[in-house]
Amino acid sequence: xxxxxxxxxxxxxxTVALAxxxxxxxxxxxxxxxxxxxxxxxxxxxxxxxxxxxxxxxTATVPTTARIALPTAGVSSLPTTAAAVAVQFAGLVAILxxxxxxxxxxxxxxxxxxxxxxxxxxxxxxxxxRATDLGPSTAMTAVSSVTAVLGGFVAVQxxxxxxxxxxxxxxxxxxxxxxxxxxxxxxxxAVEWLPAVSDAAAVGTVWTVELLGLVAILQxxxxx
Amino acid sequence: MxxxxxxxxxxxxxxLEDEYARSILAETSTEALSATELAERCGASxxxxxxxxxxxxxxxxxxxxxxIDPDGHHYRRxxxxxxxxxxxxxxGGYEVTVDRTDxxxxxxxTELYEGLR
Numbered sequence: 001x002x003x004x005x006x007x008x009x010x011x012x013x014x015t016v017a018l019a020x021x022x023x024x025x026x027x028x029x030x031x032x033x034x035x036x037x038x039x040x041x042x043x044x045x046x047x048x049x050x051x052x053x054x055x056x057x058x059t060a061t062v063p064t065t066a067r068i069a070l071p072t073a074g075v076s077s078l079p080t081t082a083a084a085v086a087v088q089f090a091g092l093v094a095i096l097x098x099x100x101x102x103x104x105x106x107x108x109x110x111x112x113x114x115x116x117x118x119x120x121x122x123x124x125x126x127x128x129x130r131a132t133d134l135g136p137s138t139a140m141t142a143v144s145s146v147t148a149v150l151g152g153f154v155a156v157q158x159x160x161x162x163x164x165x166x167x168x169x170x171x172x173x174x175x176x177x178x179x180x181x182x183x184x185x186x187x188x189x190a191v192e193w194l195p196a197v198s199d200a201a202a203v204g205t206v207w208t209v210e211l212l213g214l215v216a217i218l219q220x221x222x223x224x
Numbered sequence: 225m226x227x228x229x230x231x232x233x234x235x236x237x238x239x240l241e242d243e244y245a246r247s248i249l250a251e252t253s254t255e256a257l258s259a260t261e262l263a264e265r266c267g268a269s270x271x272x273x274x275x276x277x278x279x280x281x282x283x284x285x286x287x288x289x290x291x292i293d294p295d296g297h298h299y300r301r302x303x304x305x306x307x308x309x310x311x312x313x314x315x316g317g318y319e320v321t322v323d324r325t326d327x328x329x330x331x332x333x334t335e336l337y338e339g340l341r
Contacts, residue, residue, distance in 0.1 A: 040340035049339045099333040161334035169341060170334055221341055
């Protein structure tokens, strides 16, 4: 792993140190979740479980890592958000098709549909900003709302699983998914619309919410 | 959800013609049973039961779930998903519709997540 070079404008040294800690925490948790999910799939060998594992990886680990890696590579905030949301969208579609689909599982149509949807989610906000006088902040909020709605729905289904079977992991999964989708949307919206929030505070808020979401999901995969 | 039309009429006919496949569906429609219990109740050998179960699962007419016996061993229990088969003759062809019991998304989500953990 190369050490990410973080530049957070308007931040003091302490803020930068905190941001680096947060970023490393997110990367470590993401890798851990992906590893646990992959092991879970290897043990079961079920294709629907694979679809669920891929869905959770795409919903939780890839977007959070992207929100760190892309800005570090010099990508500005709108394409970063759009990319994170697009990947998360594909992940949520995978989870939904795992839980609503028949055991036959992944077919070409599903993959094509999810990919097309993701590309639209990725391209639409940028196109909208270029074609209209829509501000990047509004576009970011709008695109994040897509996965907030979808993720909120999946989180509610997980919560219902917890209520019905009294399974604590499902509660933690619900909390984690809600934080990563609805929570991230809330954080992005709040920092965009509140006046006088520095870039550092904005990034820190979103990352903190995502870190908490990842902690919840990792716990849900580990508790008995 | 719960129905599809991509099964050929002859596939359904062939399947339901089989005595053991019919018994398996009938027995598992009231309660979930293991392959051993099915072998006893249908008066067939285990390999016969497993072959029918595989075929029934391919057609998604039977569901399985993991269960743990008193000694802590994992085994599978099967339950019928088939509710109704409709064969319609229209426009010079047969149209087969299979209605299945819906395991709802919440059940499936919880079950799959348990599988992942």
